[in-house]
Amino acid sequence: MTAPHDVPGVHTVIGLDAGIANLRDADHLIRHLMGSLGLPTGTIACTHLIRTDAHRGTAVSLALPDAHVAEVTWAHLADLAGPTESAVLGEREYGPDHAARTAALAAKEHAHRQGGRAVVYPGADRLTGIVTVTDVLALTAIDRITVVGQPSTDGQGPDPATPVLTRDHVRPEWRNGQLTLALVPAPGGALAPFEVPNPTPCCADHA
Numbered sequence: 634m635t636a637p638h639d640v641p642g643v644h645t646v647i648g649l650d651a652g653i654a655n656l657r658d659a660d661h662l663i664r665h666l667m668g669s670l671g672l673p674t675g676t677i678a679c680t681h682l683i684r685t686d687a688h689r690g691t692a693v694s695l696a697l698p699d700a701h702v703a704e705v706t707w708a709h710l711a712d713l714a715g716p717t718e719s720a721v722l723g724e725r726e727y728g729p730d731h732a733a734r735t736a737a738l739a740a741k742e743h744a745h746r747q748g749g750r751a752v753v754y755p756g757a758d759r760l761t762g763i764v765t766v767t768d769v770l771a772l773t774a775i776d777r778i779t780v781v782g783q784p785s786t787d788g789q790g791p792d793p794a795t796p797v798l799t800r801d802h803v804r805p806e807w808r809n810g811q812l813t814l815a816l817v818p819a820p821g822g823a824l825a826p827f828e829v830p831n832p833t834p835c836c837a838d839h840a
Contacts, residue, residue, distance in 0.1 A: 646722075647695045648735075663753055672702075673702060680693055694739040714728060746809075747808075748806070748807055775805045814826065
């Protein structure tokens with residue numbers, strides 16, 4: 634998938650710091666925002682691990698399809714924000730300064746496609762059960778697939794027919810301008826996402 638998931642620029646990417654420490658809670662926040670804000674299907678929502686001298690935590694970024702949607706989302710976020718939450722859109726910000734700086738880092742990484750772990754992206758809902766490498770690239774916003782420990786030859790990735798055991802948990806990352814999915818070898822010659830669900834499905838069933 635190409636043009637539909639292009640990010641026009643910083644004025645359509647919102648960075649948000651809600652004081653979250655881990656990826657699991659950040660994933661939950663993104664799901665909550667998608668529903669409560671009514672965000673459209675073209676949205677790409679990412680988590681960002683922020684490690685600076687002043688702050689260590691996990692921020693969130695929302696890349697909206699166009700400037701109008703970004704403005705509407707910004708207004709709704711400002712209405713819902715708590716006293717410790719900060720957000721940034723372009724040159725605008727609200728909330729505590731230290732959190733706003735963290736939100737700005739997340740927005741910048743996403744806008745420049747140099748960082749961010751995508752939780753919501755076009756086609757993500759199609760990555761359930763077992764799919765093929767071809768399916769991943771053809772049906773979603775993911776641009777590139779790599780296999781950990783197996784450098785690609787001449788820029789080529791794994792065999793397009795290789796099955797991918799999604800575990801219903803597929804989190805690509807922005808790397809050098811491309812939404813990239815890292816996979817690892819799995820039983821039976823298949824591949825699986827490098828990131829494992831947390832908690833694992835077994836643990837979740839017993840929770």
